[in-house]
Amino acid sequence: MSRKAPKIALIGRTNVGKSTLFNVLCNKNKSITEDIAGVTRDRSYALISVKEKVVNLIDTGGILGESEDPLAAAVHEQSTLALNEADIIIAVFDGIYGVHPDDSNLVQLLREAQKPVIWVINKCEKPRTREEAVEFYELGLESYIWISAAHRQNLHELVGAIVDAVEVVEAGTPSEEEDDEERAIRIAIVGKPNVGKSSLVNRLIGSERVIASELPGTTRDTIDVELTRDGQKFILVDTAGLRRKSHVPEESLERYANVRALKALARCDVALLLLDASEDPLVSDQERRIADLLHRRGIPFILVCNKWDKVEKDNTSVKAYSKKVFERLNFCRYAPLLFLSAETGRRCPKIFPTVKEVHESAATRVRTSELNRVLLNAFEKNPPPVYRGHPVKMYFATQVTTTPPTVLVFVNFPQNITQTYERYLKKKLQEHFSFAGTDIKLQIRKRRNQERDNQFEEESGAGF
Known part of the structure; x- marks a missing residue:
């Protein structure tokens, strides 16, 4: 039995460019388009293919405020009917005009509909209009896509969003919260060479899968290891040590490993930056550069002071060492700091709950x-x-x-x-x-x- 094509309604005020967008997506001039508010008086339907996804596209008149004009009221009613029957909404705003007083009411109406919404700012052919479109965030939008339907600009991003939304509707995809619970958290373990990254991976997975030795550069490639702790899946990415390019021979395996390590950072959810507690200084210039890289890229990370077993300490040592770390890394005082030993395993179990906390924190959306x-x-x-x-x-x-x-x-x-x-x-x-x-x-x-x-x-x- 064939599945019905999902219905996608173009919703917005009058004259924001819905019909122009409808025609572009249909690749034909089916709706009348003029720069006069209200020219689309009834719903217009078109069965179209978007990247092999068949959808039923609905063009509507504008959703307006209160009006004594019976024609305007009828247009509003048709738009409301389209909203009710649609599976997916494309909300269209006018980037040239900016935020209109009616836009906040429209956003509230669409949120109450509890349907997937793609927020689109149209008429953004000029760079300045695209820059000024950020004011639409005032409406509480999580994100938006800028386009110019008339000039066919950035339509590929809109098409991608449509395909994603259709797949969600067709598959009955679970909520983001449920999906996050099932998705593995990717952990990149970074640091300068010979700081104990491979030893830590071996300790966490309980095997000698990764070569560990006292020679810098023995881990030549990124190695992914999947494991589960307390019902949460994790993927450990053991990276090669990151060194400055000037210190790495142009054609060496280590330069290749540097590139792979940087790519591992790009696909991780949380990074562990390992420091060597037995070294002086505790935080080297290279480690400071790595921390700065994580900070600038906005990668959530945890500072891990390894080889804690090799340090002579008393009950004030943690406080003293923490002070040393953040004196050098004063720009990232938000990062949790763990003291542990990969060799003995002491305090290593703290890593996974801390990673989960940091991952959830980075994904938090505040009221x-x-x-x-x-x-x-x-x-x-x-x-x-x-x-x-x-x-x-x-x-x-x-x-x-x-x-x-x-x-x-x-x-x-x-x-x-x-x-x-x-x-x-x-x-x-x-x-x-x-x-x-x-x-x-x-x-x-x-x-x-x-x-x-x-x-x-x-x-x-x-x-x-």
Whole structure:
């Protein structure tokens, strides 16, 4: 028995480019398209193939606010019917106009429908419009795709999102939470040569699968090992030691291993940066560079002080060694620090629960209301310097991505938010939300329409 083609409805205000997009996806001019609001008065259907996925595409008139015009009311009704019968929604916004007062109502309506939604910002043919489209994050969108239907720009990304959504609908894919529970957490073990990476892998898996010796560079390739602990799957990626390119011969196996190790970092969920507790200095320049690489790339990571059994210690040693580590790695105080011995196995069992905690922390999405409360409070307690006699006001903030958690903050004078003040804001966010093992990225932006800024301030009391 053949499966019915999923229905995909194009939903949005009038004149945002739904019919143009419909025609582009259909590769024909089936709907009338003009720059006059409301020209698509009824639903239009087309059975199309998107990357071998057959879908039933529905074009609609605009979803409008209250109107006394009976024709506008009929168009609204047709759009609502399309929304109800659709399996997937493509919500289309106007990138040139920016955020319209009706857009927030549309977002709320679509969330209540509890159907897969692809958020699309249309008319983004100009780079500046694409840059300014970030203001749509104010609506609480997790992500969006910019396109220009009229100029056929970036449609490949939209097509990919459509295929993904269709596969979800067809397969009845489980929720993200269920999928995360079943998915293996990939752990990349990194550090300079001979710090004990292979010994740690062997200890964790309980076998001598990886060659371990006292010679730097004995692990020539990345080796993946899958295992399960307390119902959670993990994949250990034992990487070659990372050394500076200038210290590695151009044609050597070690240079090849360096490249493979960097690729392993690109596909891991959490990295373990191994340090040698028996060495002085405790954190070398090379290890600081590796930590900086992880920090800049936004890779969640844990600091692991290995060979702890070789250190003469007392009850103050952990505190003293922690101080030494973070004096050298002051930019990543968010990273958990473990002291253990791969050789004896002491404290090694702490690795897996810590990895799971860091992985979950990096994927955390915080409530927008709480995020704004924390940041507004930070601005109020310690305002940034004034700009040409004007106070710097924060209007709105929203988390736009995870892993690493990235927060978009709208202010009136972004040029006056210094790096020092950004660090202050990030510290306040870390104190409140405790993103273990992961840095928080801030994007400070100016709102496009100052008139809408003032309106927002009057209505909500935000900004001071």
